[in-house]
Amino acid sequence: MYALQRWWERYGIQSVLVGVALGTALFVRQTQGGVLLETYQLLTRPFHGKPTQQDRLINAQTQELQQRLIELESRNQRLEELLGFVSAKKVKGVTAPVIGRSADHWWQQVILGRGSQDGIRVGSIVLSPGGLVGRVSSVTSDASQVLLLSDPSSRVGVTISRSRYMGFMRGKSANRAVMEFFEKVPDVRRGDVVSTSPFSQLFPAGIPIGRIESVDLNKSPAPEAIIELSAPINYLEWATVYPNSANLGDPQLTAPSAPIPASAPSPEATP
Amino acid sequence: MKTSALDDLFDRHPISRPFVSWGVTVISVLLCLMVLPTRLPGMELAGIGPNWLLIWVVAWSVKRTMFQGAMAGLILGLLQDGMTSPFPTHAVSLVLVGVLTARLQKQRYIEEDFISVALIVFGMAVLAETVTAIQFSLQGGRSLVEIWTYHQFIALSSAILSSLWAPIVYFPLNRWWERMGLVDSV
Numbered sequence: 294m295y296a297l298q299r300w301w302e303r304y305g306i307q308s309v310l311v312g313v314a315l316g317t318a319l320f321v322r323q324t325q326g327g328v329l330l331e332t333y334q335l336l337t338r339p340f341h342g343k344p345t346q347q348d349r350l351i352n353a354q355t356q357e358l359q360q361r362l363i364e365l366e367s368r369n370q371r372l373e374e375l376l377g378f379v380s381a382k383k384v385k386g387v388t389a390p391v392i393g394r395s396a397d398h399w400w401q402q403v404i405l406g407r408g409s410q411d412g413i414r415v416g417s418i419v420l421s422p423g424g425l426v427g428r429v430s431s432v433t434s435d436a437s438q439v440l441l442l443s444d445p446s447s448r449v450g451v452t453i454s455r456s457r458y459m460g461f462m463r464g465k466s467a468n469r470a471v472m473e474f475f476e477k478v479p480d481v482r483r484g485d486v487v488s489t490s491p492f493s494q495l496f497p498a499g500i501p502i503g504r505i506e507s508v509d510l511n512k513s514p515a516p517e518a519i520i521e522l523s524a525p526i527n528y529l530e531w532a533t534v535y536p537n538s539a540n541l542g543d544p545q546l547t548a549p550s551a552p553i554p555a556s557a558p559s560p561e562a563t564p
Numbered sequence: 565m566k567t568s569a570l571d572d573l574f575d576r577h578p579i580s581r582p583f584v585s586w587g588v589t590v591i592s593v594l595l596c597l598m599v600l601p602t603r604l605p606g607m608e609l610a611g612i613g614p615n616w617l618l619i620w621v622v623a624w625s626v627k628r629t630m631f632q633g634a635m636a637g638l639i640l641g642l643l644q645d646g647m648t649s650p651f652p653t654h655a656v657s658l659v660l661v662g663v664l665t666a667r668l669q670k671q672r673y674i675e676e677d678f679i680s681v682a683l684i685v686f687g688m689a690v691l692a693e694t695v696t697a698i699q700f701s702l703q704g705g706r707s708l709v710e711i712w713t714y715h716q717f718i719a720l721s722s723a724i725l726s727s728l729w730a731p732i733v734y735f736p737l738n739r740w741w742e743r744m745g746l747v748d749s750v
Contacts, residue, residue, distance in 0.1 A: 319642055321642065321643050321645075325650075326646030326647045329597055336598055392601075393601030394601050394603050396609070396644060396652065397647075397696075398615075400649055406630055446705065446706070467708065527611060551582075
């Protein structure tokens with residue numbers, strides 16, 4: 294008993310301190326750094342940029358519009374063959390400043406300065422002028438963390454807009470990604486536009502991603518191509534967050550759909 | 565003067581001493597955590613910044629026992645997990661860094677100056693990235709070729725940047741711990 298008391302006098306405070314520190318660290322880890330993320334957002338608030346650097350983004354935006362056009366043209370061609378009811382709805386996005394990058398070197402992430410208070414949820418889609426950027430992986434009330442497309446762990450189903458050949462894409466750091474095709478001999482060449490495919494579970498179909506930079510058809514087990522991402526991921530300052538819904542394919546270009554007359558027969562009603 | 569005001573406070577309220585000395589230590593960890601996601605101009609090399617937590621662990625462990633180094637590494641590693649992604653954990657590499665730095669017993673072999681601290685940080689940064697690369701290799705999911713090509717790139721950039729910025733963390737903290745008597749004579 295006396296020995297215990299003496300040990301406590303000598304090491305008591307130290308062990309309590311270590312225990313408290315360990316407990317805090319574990320808590321932070323379990324809550325995925327929610328407290329830290331919020332503090333970071335608060336501390337960096339005076340340094341958040343204002344949307345004034347439009348000039349730099351105009352170039353990327355023109356590129357995005359061109360890619361959207363190609364995507365729409367080839368999709369339109371297919372839709373003309375099919376007769377069906379297509380609803381086009383304008384989806385409103387949340388514009389958020391990029392306030393930080395990944396806290397280590399192995400993950401390609403950014404931190405956005407808007408959170409669940411502005412309607413951002415885990416799984417929301419993040420776009421920027423230029424195309425798809427990534428997906429929200431965790432969110433607190435005023436900040437959210439985005440896993441970028443360029444992270445090796447993010448995989449997306451993609452398609453070549455011109456020839457509709459499918460494949461999947463995984464990130465390769467910086468602003469490059471590798472696309473693996475499902476077919477053995479895909480119709481693909483340098484400069485082709487790549488967008489998300491209808492098979493993608495995490496992203497809506499038809500969002501522009503980038504261009505094919507080089508093709509390696511002899512690669513086994515499947516042919517591969519290097520994609521140059523069109524969104525300026527390395528100097529991203531602003532991004533727009535959309536809820537993950539199927540009719541997001543072209544959020545800016547779709548016109549509000551004309552109201553359907555009540556007397557018109559709906560597709561379900563026809564025998 | 566500021567220092568005498570602090571001494572005055574400790575004389576009048578001895579209980580405040582541990583609170584102030586540990587408070588400054590905790591705040592320095594928080595500052596390191598808050599700087600991690602930023603990429604300030606001059607602090608980044610091809611999108612990679614210094615590993616501030618690693619510098620902190622080295623600064624802590626240089627004059628301490630291996631157990632204390634390991635504890636600091638574990639706690640800061642868990643905190644970094646919270647900031648990024650918990651798998652694979654950062655605790656393994658930082659614990660190793662803490663233990664090895666304490667094991668070096670710098671004061672016995674090398675004179676204390678910022679060159680030697682920078683050298684230790686350089687070596688430890690390469691080691692930490694290597695441990696993480698091994699963890700990623702064992703975990704699977706990413707291709708081995710990509711992991712190790714990327715490892716070469718970030719180990720070098722991170723080591724150079726961390727060692728250049730190490731004195732900024734090391735000197736103030738070391739002065740503080742010496743003044744507060746928090747550094748044990750090993």
